[in-house]
Amino acid sequence: MDDTLVDSEAAWFAATEDIWRDAGGDPTGKGLLGGSMADLVVQYTADFPGSDPAEIERRLRERLSHHIGESVEPMPGAVELITRLGAAFPITIAS
Numbered sequence: 001m002d003d004t005l006v007d008s009e010a011a012w013f014a015a016t017e018d019i020w021r022d023a024g025g026d027p028t029g030k031g032l033l034g035g036s037m038a039d040l041v042v043q044y045t046a047d048f049p050g051s052d053p054a055e056i057e058r059r060l061r062e063r064l065s066h067h068i069g070e071s072v073e074p075m076p077g078a079v080e081l082i083t084r085l086g087a088a089f090p091i092t093i094a095s
Contacts, residue, residue: 005078005093011067016040018063019056023048037061 003009020027025047030040037057044060045051085091 004075005082006072006074008068008072011064011070011072014067015060015063018067019044019059020047022059023051 016030017027020030023044030043030047035043037060040060041053041056044056045053082091082093
């Protein structure tokens, strides 16, 4: 995904904002553009010492899934590109 085939960035930032707000923290700048799930967990545990990293990752994945299902749309031209490529040869998409 990563804003290549679908517009996922807004969902990523909304999910990170959710978990910081739920803990009573300031979510400003916590989306770590270009960062990974592990990067966010490290940042969260730095902001909230004693947090369980596995639980934070589970909650983050849950919120991300919610926001992806709610608002993610294909990037302009992505459907057409995949359709054309898929007609010519087998493809696999990974992130």
